[in-house]
Amino acid sequence: RKEVEQDPGPFNVPEGATVAFNCTYSNSASQSFFWYRQDCRKEPKLLMSVYSSGNEDGRFTAQLNRASQYISLLIRDSKLSDSATYLCVSFPGDSGGSNYKLTFGKGTLLTVNP
Amino acid sequence: GAVVSQHPSRVICKSGTSVKIECRSLDFQATTMFWYRQFPKQSLMLMATSNEGSKATYEQGVEKDKFLINHASLTLSTLTVTSAHPEDSSFYICSASLGLGEKLFFGSGTQLSVL
Numbered sequence: 001r002k003e004v005e006q007d008p009g010p011f012n013v014p015e016g017a018t019v020a021f022n023c024t025y026s027n028s029a030s031q032s033f034f035w036y037r038q039d040c041r042k043e044p045k046l047l048m049s050v051y052s053s054g055n056e057d058g059r060f061t062a063q064l065n066r067a068s069q070y071i072s073l074l075i076r077d078s079k080l081s082d083s084a085t086y087l088c089v090s091f092p093g094d095s096g097g098s099n100y101k102l103t104f105g106k107g108t109l110l111t112v113n114p
Numbered sequence: 115g116a117v118v119s120q121h122p123s124r125v126i127c128k129s130g131t132s133v134k135i136e137c138r139s140l141d142f143q144a145t146t147m148f149w150y151r152q153f154p155k156q157s158l159m160l161m162a163t164s165n166e167g168s169k170a171t172y173e174q175g176v177e178k179d180k181f182l183i184n185h186a187s188l189t190l191s192t193l194t195v196t197s198a199h200p201e202d203s204s205f206y207i208c209s210a211s212l213g214l215g216e217k218l219f220f221g222s223g224t225q226l227s228v229l
Contacts, residue, residue: 034217041205041225042222042223043120043207043220043222043223044158044207044218044220045220046218046219049217087157087158102211102218104157104158106156106157107157
């Protein structure tokens with residue numbers, strides 16, 4: 001099983017739609033979670049961190065369910081500029097305490113249409 | 115926020131040549147930097163972890179003699195693709211974090227095309 005698995009997509013939605021991305025992680029000891037967005041041929045950019053209590057930033061809401069090892073990202077009132085690939089990222093941690101490696105999901109492509 | 119600078123942004127080279135890519139943390143010290151490779155429509159794949167003052171840690175399947183990493187200072191890591199071949203053509207991205215498990219800041223990436 002892959003460490004981080006995401007909806008394969010692609011998602012094509014009209015402007016103004018609400019879209020949700022789901023992501024599961026296999027390592028129950030994972031400590032930190034993030035959503036990044038990546039535009040074509042560009043570097044990933046942090047969209048938001050994900051906290052156990054859930055967090056919201058404008059039109060974006062991220063939630064974490066540790067019991068189900070599940071992360072979600074909800075985008076409300078989607079804009080054309082939201083078109084990108086969304087990457088789910090977990091920090092699996094390490095028993096040695098020195099593993100800085102974040103694990104990326106394969107990404108889900110979102111296209112918002114006019 | 116923290117800034118990571120990477121250059122060149124694009125390289126076109128002949129097969130058999132070597133290419134060096136630089137990654138700099140501009141406003142923070144990064145004892146650890148990461149090098150990723152991304153093929154079209156694929157996810158980021160970690161190639162190696164670059165540790166300042168010591169040898170890099172390579173992921174399984176990544177040839178350390180082909181992808182030379184040097185992290186000579188707290189703000190600079192370099193990746194050299196030696197004897198590049200067309201199959202090495204890819205998008206290479208570096209990143210650094212402010213600490214263990216912290217979010218990553220990415221360089222802008224280098225698109226390598228080997229003819």
